[in-house]
Amino acid sequence: MNVTAPLSGNKGFGLEPLAGLHTDAEQIPAFRHYLRIAIRRRFIILGAVVACMVLGVVITLLMTPRYTATTTVEISRDSDKVTDFQGVERETSVADQEFYQTQYGLLRARTLSERVADRLRLPDDPVFFERFHFTSNDPAFSVTNGRFAAGMRNARLRAASDILLKNLSVDPTRLSRLVDISFTSPDAGFSTNVVNTWADSFIHINLERKIQATSYGRNLLQQQLGQAKERLDGSQRQLVTYASEQQIINLPAQSNNGTTTAERPIVADDLAALNTVLTQATADRIQAEARYKQAGRGGASAEALRNQAINNLRQRRAELAADYQKLMTQFEPGYPAAxxxxxxxxxxxxxxAREEGRVTGSQFADYREAQEREQALQARVKQLKSNYLDLRRRSIQYNIYQQEVDTNRALYDGLLQRFKEIGVAGGVGINNISIVDNADVPQKPSSPRLLVNLAIALVAGLAIGILLAIALEQVDEAIADPVELERRLKLPLLGSVPKVANGEEPKDALLDRKSSLVDAYMAVQTNLGFTTEHGVPRSFAVTSTRPAEGKSTTALALATTLARSHRKVILVDGDMRSPSVHHLGGVDHDAGLSNFLAGEDNIGSLIFEMRDLGIAAMTAGPIPPNAAELLTGNRLAVLIERLLQTYDHVVIDSPPVMGLADAPLIAARVEGVVFAIEARGIQATSIKTALARLASANVRIFGGVLTKFEAQRGHYGYGYEYGYSYGHEQKTS
Structure with a gap:
């Protein structure tokens, strides 16, 4: 038996809950709880799965094959520029997804779908609408001789556009610029034709959009060019006028070896040239001055040394001086020859000396000439410097005007360049979209796919089956497990009794002392011994909510197990409306409880022995017109008191509680009640109502016995049948 903890005290319907039952029920993990629901309701789940699988196969076979054609295009990120002119627009980031999201939206635009429909002449093709099962009461779709009416083509164009969009899918490839455009229809060739036309039309629309933008930009640039030309002409006139007024003459820019020099004033060139001449004059003056000063040192100047006449005179003097020295060796200085x-x-x-003086005078004259030339050049340079500084002061405003001219010219040249480039771009077209792979005619249908549909049916069947199982569990209020007596009814559990095998009588099972039924009721008796201070109650009734819940079997079994404990026990059939004890004893019910309640005092004549079970019994007696009237007196209490003088225990098989007043009347005359509950046979609300009726009569309820219990169908565990079969299988194996 699964419950062996003692019962003590009075609470609720009569007993403290068995320790651990409530806690164990609440601590069961949710996964295990739902797993057991699935196992218990497995046939419902399997049925739902099989039904969905069959339905999936049928639907798959009935579906029209559909073919999907796919073309792949590449959408490059451009910067929305048509020229190389920098600084006009802000560069956008490559990772900017707004551009691509816009392109995906344009691929599904109604304008594009209507163009595709028009190119394929779908609004004029009745077969197209029949292919997609399109029906409409609009007169535009009326067919005459296999053709649509000539008018109201726009309505058909919109309908064809909607059909195309409904069957089109745009799938960007992640982390790339590739986009797959797919179309699905019952005709493989038509799907291929549509998707290829779609990609081609998208490219054409993209080019048209750019050309329109280019044309608008060209017109705008043309206006800006006129304005820039006017500003440039005005600034140039202003510059020339100011230069004429201020006598500012500049030499034009020159290009030498690829290098262009800026404009420069004439004064600057004159000053530069004269400054060069002044430098040379200064050098000449310095050189002439050095020669002059050298000539003043005893005629030893370089010019005198290089003079041929002076050198000849010096040579002649040297010869005469030699002759004179020769004569002096012989004669006196007064010698005539000497x-x-x-x-x-x-x-x-x-x-x-005369020649050297002439050379020195020539050098001095050269020095003076060089000095005067240098002074004249210095005066001229000084004058040019003054003129240049004055020109610089007058050129400040000139430069301002010149900068304005340069700026206006740069803007004009830039706009002119953009205008030329836009003209070229408008004629050529800039395309950032290209077709990577054209769609091929699909050889296999894309739908229906049997395996995919079966997988979906399997998942749907499992989901439906699980939902049905959970729903049935929520609706089902039957007591399925012993634990639920405490959890749902707050009723102490005395024990659970297994269901007797088909074809076996309960009495036969009780006669086999090794049967699981005997073991179960022995456990019930054991727990019943803890319900009072003196052990098993001396008088108690066994009742149930409604008939056929096993109350009579429970009363007979408890009386039998008590008798096998060497106690004298009598079983009284208190169900005077539907008696059953006389069947178990093989006697009639001509004399029994109803006779004593009617006034007969000879108890011995009303009792018979059930020797095979070792107990005494009293039948219900003749069925009275109204059993409740017989039970309202004190004769039942007198009977119990007199029986307890002879027997150790009086067990009364009481009628069901619902609908009858007999059970509360009988229960009020005994120590308490054992309540039999059929497993999965009665709703919990009915049991609560029956228990409430007993409680209102101040009846003590010892606990509940769960009858006809099948452990394999229980909610919370599989161990209830272990104790019932332990040992029996070992012996038979």
Whole structure:
């Protein structure tokens, strides 16, 4: 038996809940709880799965095959520029997804779908609408001789566009610029034709949109060019006028070896040239001054040394001086010949001095000329510097005007360049979309796919089956497990009794002392021994909510197990409306309880022995017109008191509680009640109503016995049948 904890005290309907029952029920994990629901309701789940699978196969076979054609296009990220002119627009990031999301939206635009429909002449094709099972009461779709009416083509165009969009899918490839465009229809060739036309039309619309934008930009640039031209002309006139007024003459820019020099004033060129001449004049003056100063040192100047006449005179003097020295070796200075030679030498000295003076005068004249030329050049340079500084002061405003001219010219040239480039772009077209793979005619249908449909049917069947199982569990209020007596009814559990095998009588099972039924009721008796201070109650009734819940079997079994404990027990059939004890004893019910309640005092004549079970019994007696009237008196209490004088225990098989007043009347005369509940046979609300009726009569309820219990169908565990079969299988194996 699964419950062996003692019962003590009075609470609720009469007993403290068995320790651990409530806690164990609440601590069961949700996964295990739902797993057991699935196992218990497995046939419902399997039925739902099988039904959905069959339905999936049938639907798959009935569906029209559909073919999907796919073309792949590449959408490149452009910067929305048609020229190379920099600084006009902000560069956008490559990772900017707004552009691509816009392109995906344009691929599903109604304008594009209507163009595709028009190119394929779908609004004029009745077969197209029949292919997609399109029906409408609009007169535009009336067919005459296999053709639509000539008018109201726009309505058909919109309908065809909607059909195309409904069967089109745009699937961007993640982390790439590739986009798959797919179309599904019952005709493989038609799907291919539509998707290829779709990609081609998308490219054409994209080009048209860019050309329209280019045309608008060209017109705008043309207006801006006129305005820039006016500003440039005005600034140039302003510059020329100011230069004329201020006498500012600049030499034009020159290009040398690829290098262009800016405009420069004439004064600057003059000053540069004159400054160069001044530098040379200064060098010449310095050189002439050095020669002049050198000539003043005893005629030893370089010019005198290089003078041929002076050198000849010096050579002649040297010769005469030699002759004179030769004569002096022999004669005195007054010697006539010596005197003549000395006179010639003196003459030569005067000639040399005269020539050297002439050279020195020439050098001085050169020095003075160089000095005067340098001073004249310095005066001219000083004058040009003054003129240049004055020109610089007057050129400040000129430069401002010149900068304005340069700016206007740069803007004009830039706009002119963009205008030329837009003209070229408008004629050529810029395309950032290209077809990577054209769609091929699909060879296999994309739907229906049997395996996919079966997988969906399997999942749907499992979901429906599980929902049905959970719903049935929520609706089902039957007591399925012993634990639920405490959890749902707050009723102490005395024990659970297994269901007797088909074809076996309960009495036969009780006669087999090794049967699981006997073991179960022995456990019930054991727990019943803890319900009072003196052990098993001396008098108690066994009742149930309604008939056929096993109350009579429970009363007979408890009486039998008590008798096998060497106690004298009598079983009284208190159900005077539908008696059953006489059947178990093989006697009639001509004399029994109803006789004593009617006034007969000879109890011995009303009792018979059930020797095979070792107990005494009293039948219900003749069925009275109204059993409740017999039970309202004190005769039942007198009977119990007299029986307890002879027997240790009086067990009364009481009628069901619902609909009858007999059970509360009988229960009020005994110590308490054992309540039999059929497993999965009665709703919990009915049991609560029956228990409430007993409680209102101040009846003590010892506990509940769960009868006809099948452990394999229980909610919370599988161990209830272990104790009933333990040992029996070992012996038979």
């Amino acid at each position: 005197k003549a030679i000395q006179s010639q030498v003196d003459q030569l000295d005067r000639s040399i």
